[in-house]
Amino acid sequence: MVFDIQDNIFMLAGPVKIHPRVLKAMNTPSIGHRSPEFSEVNRELRELTQYLFQTKGDVAILTGSGTAGMDAALSNLLKKGDKALTINNGKFGERMGQLAKLYGDATELVYPWGTPPDLGEIEEMLSKGETKVLAFTHNETSTGFTNPLPEISKLCQKHDVILVTDGITSVGGIDVPVDKLKIDVCITGSQKCIAAPAGLALLSVSERAMEAMYDNTSYYLNIKKHVKKLRDDDQTPYTPAVHLHLALLEALRILKEEGLENRIKRTGRVAEACRAAVEALGLELLPEKDYASNTVTAIKYPDGVSDKDVRGRLKEEYGIIVAGSQAPHKGEFFRIGHMGLVQMRELLATIGAIEASLAKAGYKFEKGAGVAAVEDFM
Amino acid sequence: MVFDIQDNIFMLAGPVKIHPRVLKAMNTPSIGHRSPEFSEVNRELRELTQYLFQTKGDVAILTGSGTAGMDAALSNLLKKGDKALTINNGKFGERMGQLAKLYGDATELVYPWGTPPDLGEIEEMLSKGETKVLAFTHNETSTGFTNPLPEISKLCQKHDVILVTDGITSVGGIDVPVDKLKIDVCITGSQKCIAAPAGLALLSVSERAMEAMYDNTSYYLNIKKHVKKLRDDDQTPYTPAVHLHLALLEALRILKEEGLENRIKRTGRVAEACRAAVEALGLELLPEKDYASNTVTAIKYPDGVSDKDVRGRLKEEYGIIVAGSQAPHKGEFFRIGHMGLVQMRELLATIGAIEASLAKAGYKFEKGAGVAAVEDFM
Numbered sequence: 223m224v225f226d227i228q229d230n231i232f233m234l235a236g237p238v239k240i241h242p243r244v245l246k247a248m249n250t251p252s253i254g255h256r257s258p259e260f261s262e263v264n265r266e267l268r269e270l271t272q273y274l275f276q277t278k279g280d281v282a283i284l285t286g287s288g289t290a291g292m293d294a295a296l297s298n299l300l301k302k303g304d305k306a307l308t309i310n311n312g313k314f315g316e317r318m319g320q321l322a323k324l325y326g327d328a329t330e331l332v333y334p335w336g337t338p339p340d341l342g343e344i345e346e347m348l349s350k351g352e353t354k355v356l357a358f359t360h361n362e363t364s365t366g367f368t369n370p371l372p373e374i375s376k377l378c379q380k381h382d383v384i385l386v387t388d389g390i391t392s393v394g395g396i397d398v399p400v401d402k403l404k405i406d407v408c409i410t411g412s413q414k415c416i417a418a419p420a421g422l423a424l425l426s427v428s429e430r431a432m433e434a435m436y437d438n439t440s441y442y443l444n445i446k447k448h449v450k451k452l453r454d455d456d457q458t459p460y461t462p463a464v465h466l467h468l469a470l471l472e473a474l475r476i477l478k479e480e481g482l483e484n485r486i487k488r489t490g491r492v493a494e495a496c497r498a499a500v501e502a503l504g505l506e507l508l509p510e511k512d513y514a515s516n517t518v519t520a521i522k523y524p525d526g527v528s529d530k531d532v533r534g535r536l537k538e539e540y541g542i543i544v545a546g547s548q549a550p551h552k553g554e555f556f557r558i559g560h561m562g563l564v565q566m567r568e569l570l571a572t573i574g575a576i577e578a579s580l581a582k583a584g585y586k587f588e589k590g591a592g593v594a595a596v597e598d599f600m
Numbered sequence: 601m602v603f604d605i606q607d608n609i610f611m612l613a614g615p616v617k618i619h620p621r622v623l624k625a626m627n628t629p630s631i632g633h634r635s636p637e638f639s640e641v642n643r644e645l646r647e648l649t650q651y652l653f654q655t656k657g658d659v660a661i662l663t664g665s666g667t668a669g670m671d672a673a674l675s676n677l678l679k680k681g682d683k684a685l686t687i688n689n690g691k692f693g694e695r696m697g698q699l700a701k702l703y704g705d706a707t708e709l710v711y712p713w714g715t716p717p718d719l720g721e722i723e724e725m726l727s728k729g730e731t732k733v734l735a736f737t738h739n740e741t742s743t744g745f746t747n748p749l750p751e752i753s754k755l756c757q758k759h760d761v762i763l764v765t766d767g768i769t770s771v772g773g774i775d776v777p778v779d780k781l782k783i784d785v786c787i788t789g790s791q792k793c794i795a796a797p798a799g800l801a802l803l804s805v806s807e808r809a810m811e812a813m814y815d816n817t818s819y820y821l822n823i824k825k826h827v828k829k830l831r832d833d834d835q836t837p838y839t840p841a842v843h844l845h846l847a848l849l850e851a852l853r854i855l856k857e858e859g860l861e862n863r864i865k866r867t868g869r870v871a872e873a874c875r876a877a878v879e880a881l882g883l884e885l886l887p888e889k890d891y892a893s894n895t896v897t898a899i900k901y902p903d904g905v906s907d908k909d910v911r912g913r914l915k916e917e918y919g920i921i922v923a924g925s926q927a928p929h930k931g932e933f934f935r936i937g938h939m940g941l942v943q944m945r946e947l948l949a950t951i952g953a954i955e956a957s958l959a960k961a962g963y964k965f966e967k968g969a970g971v972a973a974v975e976d977f978m
Contacts, residue, residue, distance in 0.1 A: 227637050234630070234632050252610050254921060286668070287663055288838075290838070297819075321819055324816060460666075461667070461789070463663075
């Protein structure tokens with residue numbers, strides 16, 4: 223079969239599979255972004271975004287990618303002279319560090335990709351009492367690794383440090399109770415666990431963060447303006463991506479119909495099944511198992527098996543899209559995204575196709591063992 | 601008739617009517633933003649964006665509103681200490697001034713809404729030899745006014761000043777030949793003359809602008825990174841709004857099928873017809889007639905006629921959407937957007953409905969005169 227871009231099993235770590243109802247919601251003629259009809263869309267979006275973040279506090283929706291949300295958080299909270307601490311154990315944690323260094327004075331704690339941060343080292347840094355903001359990536363899409371959010375949150379609370387959490391590939395797939403964990407700014411993206419099209423960044427913003435943000439460090443990405451305009455007028459300060467708002471609304475409605483708790487549970491089950499299949503096939507996860515992500519699984523290629531053997535064949539011959547690895551680890555592992563709408567059925571197909579590809583590449587294993595491991599979770 | 605959000609004549613000054621082909625283009629399952637298939641989308645988008653801007657130079661496509669594009673231009677070109685000059689004779693020129701003051705040291709030349717700038721005053725300022733950047737809004741959507749771009753461009757060339765032009769509601773509707781007029785950064789938005797959904801900002805960037813931009817003043821909106829990634833890899837540095845890229849591609853294809861020159865001519869004819877109707881009805885344009893915009897017409901309410909009488913009735917009873925006026929002139933005038941796909945047929949309906957509304961409000965005029973004036977242009 224030649225790859226068909228309109229008809230495939232889509233297992234990227236974002237963008238992800240979009241429900242037909244969400245695509246249909248975009249098939250709408252123009253709506254004025256200052257009309258009462260669109261304000262009603264935003265009103266419901268605001269409530270559903272609070273539901274998503276498990277917060278009673280403020281939220282904002284920016285037209286831009288997840289990186290725009292990260293940029294907004296750090297450019298609003300940091301000026302030169304403000305000390306920040308970031309954790310770099312993957313590509314997106316590295317990005318957090320780049321942003322914090324650009325806007326403030328940041329120290330970056332660096333750990334190898336896929337390994338946890340040293341909590342003692344973090345505590346040592348925070349206990350100096352100079353840090354205004356700690357910023358980190360909760361779920362590292364780049365490595366299928368989840369950082370210990372509750373523990374990091376505890377340290378921030380103890381030392382009265384503002385906590386910025388990139389929850390782009392965790393919120394809606396892994397439990398991120400923003401109010402309970404006292405996350406000051408949490409960022410997520412529309413095209414991940416929410417399963418809407420890419421192009422919107424969603425943020426939760428604590429009262430403390432609102433007070434700590436500068437008024438004059440950013441314009442388009444000024445979070446306070448976005449928060450207030452949404453809270454007070456059901457609008458955005460600048461023209462939003464109207465059709466993406468309509469899509470996001472439908473995707474969040476679908477999420478609420480399933481229930482946040484159920485979605486998180488389902489995502490976790492699919493992830494467990496995926497990891498069981500990896501083990502049954504004698505393959506190795508990239509991250510330490512205790513830190514393996516529930517939204518994306520990163521799997522090392524065994525000796526003698528190339529990215530083309532598996533990822534290439536999955537796409538070109540079996541019509542299944544999985545993700546590769548990013549620089550500086552290009553070609554060393556591949557990643558299966560299983561957030562949003564992905565169910566056991568898609569995982570079955572993916573694991574089966576991986577088995578077939580591994581067999582063709584000469585890798586020795588018990589055929590069917592991976593799929594059987596998934597079945598045990600069904 | 602009660603207003604139907606899915607079925608109306610949509611005459612805003614952006615967002616505008618979207619062609620069904622463009623909506624259909626968005627009805628597509630997810631595509632990986634790093635896939636060869638999406639690179640092909642971006643390759644064609646890059647060529648069509650150059651066509652739109654009439655440039656052989658660099659272009660960029662940002663996920664964000666037109667304001668994100670304005671923010672990008674000024675935050676990349678200005679640091680504190682860099683002198684900028686801006687022209688404020690409408691809401692968006694005012695925004696340009698806010699941005700320039702935020703990022704650099706800006707002087708703002710202020711003129712009443714709807715009146716032209718004093719070219720002598722601009723020349724005087726530029727001749728001091730201190731100005732790095734002149735930034736202005738070509739077409740003031742807020743007032744239906746077009747600033748004299750060629751004359752301003754000449755002054756910038758004479759004094760070797762970088763020219764930033766907000767062409768958000770002009771590019772694709774009014775002639776903006778970027779290379780010929782030596783515009784260093786020109787910005788437009790997807791939801792105006794291109795007639796795609798809102799959410800993307802398109803920029804043209806001259807070699808001189810590329811050299812003058814800082815590397816470390818912005819992150820998500822770093823123009824050089826966007827330009828290079830699109831030029832060298834047919835990609836964007838961060839996840840773009842994939843579905844909006846697909847929509848933009850179809851909208852630009854439609855524009856090219858009509859031909860840029862033809863679209864500009866058609867837009868101009870519709871505008872002329874609209875102004876003729878305004879005159880025939882004894883109404884008054886907001887801006888001086890020589891500066892009246894070809895993409896949006898702003899019309900003062902006559903004494904005794906309220907915004908509700910016309911704009912309210914048009915929407916609620918006749919299913920036709922026109923724009924109101926923005927603060928600080930709320931309620932004083934209304935605006936008809938006639939860019940993108942708008943043809944004489946939509947203008948006929950709009951003018952006819954305005955006549956009916958004016959008559960009901962007790963305004964005295966010759967019924968049918970406005971529509972007849974439009975017919976003369978058909």
